[in-house]
Amino acid sequence: MINSAKPATRNPLLYVMLGGCLLALAAALYLTFSADARSASASDNSDPVAAADSAVRTANISQNERRAMEAIVREYILTHPEIIPEAVDVLQKRDTQGRLAGSRSAIETPFPGAVAGNPNGSQVLVEFFDYACGFCRASLPDLNRIIAENNDVKVVFREFPILGEGSQKAARMALAAAEQGKYRAFHDAMFAAGKPTDQNIAAAAQAAGLDMARAQKVAGSDAVTQELQKNFQLAQSVGFNGTPTWVTGDHVLEGAVGYDALNEAITSPS
DSSP, X not given: OOOOSSOOOOOHHHHHHHHHHHHHHHHHHHHTTOHHHHHHHHTOXXXXXXXXXXXXXXXXXXXXXXXXXXXXXXXXXXXXXXXHHHHHHHHHHHHHHHHHHTTHHHHHSOSTTOEEEOTTOSEEEEEEEOTTOHHHHHHHHHHHHHHHHOTTEEEEEEEOOOSOHHHHHHHHHHHHHHHTTOHHHHHHHHHHHOSOOHHHHHHHXXXXXXXXXXXXXXXXXXXXXXXXXXXXXXHHHHTOOSSSEEEETTEEEESOOOHHHHHHHHHSOO
């Protein structure tokens, strides 16, 4: 698993897909003036290249006309290459929206007690994190600032322990703290303690005022195991494997992106 303070890299497969879409654009130049060809193309939209070929045949475009249109498209792309990453960003956003659609409710529903801010807030920010992740620790002041400045934000914490046994133990103790209504106290104390060693986990639990006998029982429970498994499944369904990862609306941000990026994602329209 890799931690990254940078946004997710673009999927090169999307560039391949975009190439087919650009071929279809050549046919679209003619379709603007041909209702019959436009109708034929609409019935075959599963493959952009096939759709373009079909439209060209229906419109009776000559090879010379097709080559001319493709030359126009090529010239435009070379003159305005910035449309390539812009189009890829649009494709990625649509792909992310599709992935989130089936998981949104589960992602935004916290483990009981693993929540901060306004529990009834209309703006929901979800963080997938690991207590051994330095970028997660570095993001804590930004997150606390957002909670302090926005009384309509609900922060859902999703334990995503991907960095070893210590991460697993800390995540389990955090959910045990949530069961006692002391999640955030443990959360902040655990990050302040440093690496999730047995000693630091015990110190954070003590600082949070946990009933240790009760906490140990809950930490080893099936409910906690199922919650961790659920978080891994949710991450897989959306398509990420690093920490921290933030989900809000239709936005997925990866890494220590900073206060401004988080605040903009929360407040901007989905």
